[in-house]
Amino acid sequence: MKSKYATSAIGPDVVIPRADEASFESRTYGKVIRRLIPFLMLCYLGAYLDRVNVGFAKLQMLNDLQFSETIYGLGAGVFFLGYFLFEVPSNMILHKVGARNWLARIMLTWAVISAGFAFVSTPTQFYALRFLLGVAEAGFAPGVILYLTYWFPSERRAKALSMFFMAIPLAGIVGGPLSGWIMHAFHGAYELAGWKWLFLIEALPSLVLGITILFYLDNGIKDAKWLTEQEKSLLLRNVEGDNAQKVQHVSIRAFMADRRLWLMAAIYFCVVLGQYGLTFWLPTIIRKSGVADPLWIGVLTAVPYLCAIIALPLIGLSADRRRERRLHLAVPMLVAAVGFATLPMLGSVTAAIVCLCVAAAGIITSSSQFWALPTAVLGGMSAAAGIAAVNCVANLAGFFSPTIVGWLNDLTGKSTAGLIFISATVVLGACLVFLVPARVVNR
Template sequence: MKTKYATSPIAGEATPHVDAATFESRTYAKVVRRLIPFLMLCYLGAYLDRVNVGFAKLQMLNDLHFSETIYGLGAGIFFLGYFIFEVPSNVILHKVGAKKWLARIMLTWAVISASFALVSTPTQFYVLRFLLGVAEAGFAPGVILYMTYWFPSERRAKALSMFFMAIPLAGIVGGPLSGYILHAFHGTAGMAGWKWLFLIEALPSLVLGVAILLYLDNGIRSAKWLTDAEKALLEHNIEGDNAQKHVHLSIRAFLADRRLWLMAAIYFCVVLGQYGLTFWLPTIIRKSGVADPLWVGIFTALPYLCAIVALPLIGASADRRRERRLHLAVPMLVSAAGFATLPLLGGVEASLLCLCVAAAGILASSSQFWALPTALLGGMSAAAGIAAVNCVANLAGFFSPAIVGWLNDLTGKSTAGLLFISATVVVGALLVFLVPARSVNR
């Protein structure tokens, strides 16, 4: 039996595979296996360091005599530093390479995250949260940009869904881990459990920052684990994909692009819902009737388990159907329903059900959103565009905990804050339909 060959579209090299489609599928499967699990692990560390303050809150507020408003402002001020440095960070990554820049980001934030164990005043809390945002700025948008170096538009939604599974994984791993640290380490060596929490959970990011330098490649051409034929195929597909995208000719034209501002507005609503969940989830569960920090941590894993099932299913469906808008808007509306229903029900079981619905919807939305702007932009325009959209939208990370914390202090209950989150997510879902379907459904 004769072996059929797939011809590389650039190099013209014969490759012993059954056919061209099989060769392409196997090549992308190889890329996924090499990149996605490692990047997920890095983002898991990043997200854990960003939101573990929600667990520290269970002990820290009483120890330091902080109000809900102080906590909400401190949790949100992270995103001011993120906002200021995000676009420059992504542009630098595009110029110097992902390996060095992503490693720098992880190592810096690991040190700052561990420093929270020394906090004793609101000012120190605010300063360190701001510096953590500065240190981490560019990691998530940098990885999203990095994905555009490897995956064309028609394959990117599934890849991004897999990458963003790190967020629910952080909840699944981080919730029980954080609860255990608060429960088991409190008082060890004379330190409070929340201080041990910051110290211990900074270690994975420190190790992964070094690992990036040894493992990650800056792009297709430098990947020694790919054959010449595989590199040629991947580069050909990326070049063809970029040829269909709009490239801005000036900064003025870039800023005047209404599509980018629409994308930023949509993602602002998604992010507000996402951090409304992550920063307040432990508090909501405790108020539903769970007192032990260990069980609070265990129960917080359940909503993220639901999300980790939803993300790959929705991402695969979006790529298979070549449909982007409904796969973003519907999960947003589902999430809004979960947030709105939560204050109407009582008890642990009902609260967990609503939280599972809210988490599955909002975290699926977070990954599906990025199929929109990455389908429109390429090259340096993508580097700046992705960062700009993420930068503006992540201001919601400041407003979400700050407003919800203020509303909680004002009303003495969480109802107003949850309804505010739900309404904002609904507005974002409606804005999705202002994006022309023909420009993103590919």
């Protein structure tokens, strides 16, 4: 007589009741999320803080060094040229040597370079350090995205990515008030300007976290001593089954000829352009709306990011539950475009904050939802190269966004043209999303 409890094999030597398998799987992935995601979020928070704190430093640095908006925009964007050149090689190395040592190397290098901005005095020095910061940081975000594919299959990845990308609004919530406070409280201490203290102090978290990675992070499932053999078997089975359904390019020519890869790069280019249109100019927009004190500018920049941090998990959970990816990316992009487009029409601080909240919630949610597309298609070494290639090409938008917006601001004397340019680009990206076949990504 058969038992009423069916059994299911988790691994070659492990069998558990089928009735308990779903619960066991849910508990296992919960354990992985609790172990990895909060720590990786902290690391990315440090990365994002050191990448965009130049937007706050701008409030004092431009006057002190006599830099124009064009110089600032070009310097902010040069970061992404270094990022572009070294991102794919970085991800390929990570895949070969392991995440722990390589991610630690990335964080420690950029912490030192970020602190070096305190000693900038000329545009050439500013450009050089921004370029080197891009070289140092290249590979971190795509490296973490690749790293998560080692642990989560496609159907569970949107939630994990949404939680990881919550570090972006967290950087705004924590970094805005912190940056404003540092510039307000430390200005003149030991005869150093507030913007110099900003770079020195905000480099410290990345330095500490870079060292911590060496002791905390595991290269993959097999190395995780905090997992039982049953849990390892379950995770490995799911990841290997997921990879078996994905594209594994056999040559560089086949990889480069994949039109889906370039379509995704174009979509993410539009997302990134909007994202950095927000992060590099947010303090300036708030100041132009009527707020002068760096401390209050910092406090107010936290509000849009707070809205984004509420939207991120809700959209990620909805995307996984419905197994629908395209609308969960395109709709937030269109919402962000509305926020950017309406900003020039409003004059009060309150109205500006509302529009910035709409733009931030939409564009930052789009950043996390996008990665459900390429990670649903590519596996193995193709995932390592593909994720980096898409991120690499798209992050050139980080060069064009501040450069073009800075130029438009100097040309017109106001920010209207730059914001309309950002909005139109994001709308274009939302339209491109529907060229991705739903059957490929909705699983």
